[in-house]
Amino acid sequence: MLKDVYVIGVGMHPFGKHGISTRDMAFHAGQQALQDAGVPFQQVGALYSGYIGGTMLEGVSYAKDYGLTGLPVVHVENASATGSSAFREAVLAVAGGHSEIAMAVGFDDMLTLGMRMGMMEMIEGPKVEQIVLPAAFFALWAVRRMHDCGTTVETYAKIAAKNWNHARFNPNAQRQSDHEVTPEEVLKSNMVAYPHTSMMACAAGAGAACAIVASKDVARKVANGRPLVRVIASQMQSESYTEGHVFLGAVVGPSELTTTTSRAAYEQAGVGPEAISLVHVHDAFPIEELMYYELLGFCGPGEGDRLVAEGATALGGRIPFSTDGGLIARGHPGGPTGLAQIWECTLQLRGQAQQRQVPGARMALAHMMGAGSVCVIHILSKEK
């Protein structure tokens, strides 16, 4: 990056099924981030608005709620990686010297998105491409993993239960269990696509999240005694051809996409996985989180099951994953999901994550996949 970039403010509207409009949620998250940053909207030089399910007008229209300042506003859409992509655009705007301060806001309501997709199918008729659902696609990964590595359904259930229990400490999470969730409970929930049960599937709901990034000069001025949070890597890749490449119906591309994107991110950051304190991934289903342990380099191939058995990826473990509940329990509305990861990573690096706090957190990695497909990875680092 040409210039150093820092996260100076984050905000969120709780994820869930609460019937609040995306407009109101986006305003809430944006205002919270501006207050957290300590800058007025009038100083923001560019706004990137990430959503999947709205109309073509919403990105620019919702921005008017923050103020009419004439700033450039861009709608960003990259499926599940929409929020991560909007954040990356804001980072690049500052890194390239185009803005001193840039804002990325993401919002969506997955429930209305599902209805819209159903209406489109009623109008246009079904398509060959639509046959395989995300739950089925990742279940194909899970069954093959069981065949190749001897992974058990209990391992998948342990990952899901861990993320449900992390979410108990996150007031913005969609799934708020009133008791400690057990793997047995996860396995007893309704089967969605073998071996995935409903408690293993990411929570679909609504929400909004926002992050504000700025140059070093601005970050220092508004730090107010807090540690600075620097973006030391921002990488995005689309698919490269691999043997057995699936073009039709694949929700995301080959798993190698995560490996190559993370290698680029580690190289840009000048660190390896051993330097990372906590990780957020596209854990739409537990098979993903399990595979990303290995694909991101936190253990060797086939060793992810051992990390789960040891509790290494839970809060208090060697390398906690999905500290806010992840997609499985914090939720996955679409547009804001990647920005919720940035919210959590920033709080962790500032030491503000309360009961979820990873002691001594210094670097955090945020990974998202977007159907189509893309992989986006950011690494954030704490600076005094």
Add this chain to the structure above:
Amino acid sequence: MTMQVPLEKDYFRLPSGEPGDLGALLGSYSPQTGKYFYPRRKLCPITSGPVEDCELPARGILYSWTYVKDPRMGTLKMGDQSGYGVGQIDLPGGVRIQSIILGQQGDWEIGMPMRLAFQPVKMPNKRLDDNIEHMTFCFEPDRA
């Protein structure tokens, strides 16, 4: 008499009715790399060179499978069954196909032979007097 037509063009050819003809998936062949792709590509994904249209083999090996019980994120109905199988099938030439697979959980094992088949798709707003049946491809265990 009901006439069967493909759900979409350029994805597959329905069986001709000739003995032994299972129909075929319509793919691409890259002379530069010797690789096959599905569905048809405009250019070779590896070299961006030209590709040739081809029909892919109708038999392959099951790479993975699942059984979907709760199709919440889509409305495409495959008949009136409560769930359906989905698999990935490796065809000769390095092509992996993702597809509906016929049968019930317990019918499939990774590595088993599979063959191309077709089944009707329930269309929205279909009239009772409509004599067109839209078909899509699937695979089934090849027990021959």
